Amino acid sequence: MQRILAGYCARHGLPLICDESSGQAGFIQLEDGTRRFFRGSHFDLNPLGAAEIADDKAYTLGFLKRDGYSVPDSLLIHAFDVLAGLRVQKPEIAEHMHSAEDALQFAENTGYPVFVKPNSGQEGEDVVRLDARANLERALTDLLMRHSSLLVQKAIPGSDLRILVLDGEVLLALHRQPVHxxxxxxxxxxxxxxxxxxxxxxxxxxxxxxxxxxxxxxxxxxxxxxxxxxPNKNLSAGAIAHDVTDQISDDLKATAIAICKALGHRYAGIDLISETPEQTGGSYAVLEVNAAPGLNRYAAQGETELQQVIEVYERVFDALTGHNSQ
Structure with missing residues (x-):
């Protein structure tokens, strides 16, 4: 991404200042002196509050469910030490929070398989799929030693999609296949x-x-x-993605655009599952919303994919700087 950004700034005569140690952070200085900061694939496009909500999977799904969007049955649970501290300091809050035992009951009620994932986190780290109670017990014991909160979700069958949205337009839709x-x-x-x-x-x-x-x-x-x-289909873990922008229905694209707007984002990757993504009115379930979707792994799949990523980032940089490359 940094090479694409450097080329963009050079063509438009915009100073690009990067951190000398890694080059992963810095800012673009516009003609009027305004600075547009970035870190990795995080850009000065989305409001801070909206980006913070997207980083919390439970908040994201809770607000989307409130607005009528389809989300998987989920339960947010917390580590024992977190719950113990809150029971002393804020018992009225602790009363409404859930533990590992609640997760086991949740799985029994909804049925297996279930996914367990850190409530905050990226690139599919520590995401596991469990098919039985004993496996879920072991996973919860392990993960709650390293994460303060986990989201337990009922597994949803269908195609795993990431839909990139910028300012009310779908830039790219990817069908992600499992690491295999x-x-x-x-x-x-x-x-x-x-x-x-x-x-x-x-x-x-x-x-x-x-x-x-x-x-x-x-x-x-x-x-x-x-x-x-x-169990996860994140590109950073070695999964492969295919461009399905022209195959998914306009209805599903409109849903992704509406989700982005509902959460206050200009730019985001909407991750969802759909059994029939090409059909109008087909069912779907939103998994999460990524306020800083990375595309490096997709770009590495081949020349065609690289060109698509360059086009996406050109549009993102246009939005960031106010230029128009089209």
């Missing part, structure tokens, strides 16, 4: 996984995913057999 390998009848799952950029085969989530499919690291999948390695 395809068997050749000769190599083991572990050997096949070595070819995937960004995947850490020692990730503790890999073994449960293989077990769910009746496999292990040394298993040799049949030729053409698809083996999923991770």
């Amino acid at each position: 390998v395809t068997g050749d009848g000769e190599r083991s799952v572990e050997e096949l996984a070595f070819s995937i950029t960004g995947i850490n085969f020692r990730d503790p989530r890999v073994e449960p995913e293989l077990t769910r499919q009746g496999l292990g690291p040394a298993s040799i999948p049949e030729e053409g057999q698809t083996v999923e390695l991770l």
Whole structure:
């Protein structure tokens, strides 16, 4: 992204000041002296409050549900030490908060599988899918030692989509496929996984995913057999995405645009699940909203994808600086 930004600023004669140590943060200085700051893929486009809400998955889904948008059944739970402290300091708040035990009951009521994810976090870190109570108990014990709050969600079947919206327009819609390998009848799952950029085969989530499919690291999948390695479909974890901007319905695009507006964002990535994304009026469920969607992994898939990412960022930079490249 930084190289694209540098080229953009050079063409428009705009000074670009970057942090010398990493180049990952800095600002663009406009003609009138105004500075537009950025850090990674975070730009001076969305209001701070709106961006903070998007960083909290439970708040995001709560506000969207209030507005009538479809979201998965979810439960926010907190670590024992968080609850213990609040019971002393703010018992009236603690009374309405949930624990790991509540998560187990939630899963029994909604049915398995369920996803568990940090309530704040990006790039799919520590997202797990659980199919049974014993597995959920172990996951909660582990994750609540490292995260103060977790979101437990009922799994929703369908296509995993990220829809990028800027100022009321869909710039790009991606269908994200799970991190997977395809068997050749000769190599083991572990050997096949070595070819995937960004995947850490020692990730503790890999073994449960293989077990769910009746496999292990040394298993040799049949030729053409698809083996999923991770429960999440984040590109940063090695997943692959395909452009479906022209395939999804105008209805679904309008929904993504409305969600972006409802949360006060000019620019965001709307993550949702839809069983029939090409059909008008099809069902969907919003998973989360990303106020700073990263595109580096998608750009690395090939020249076509890189050109799409450049076009997206050109539009974002236009909005940031007030220029018009079209």
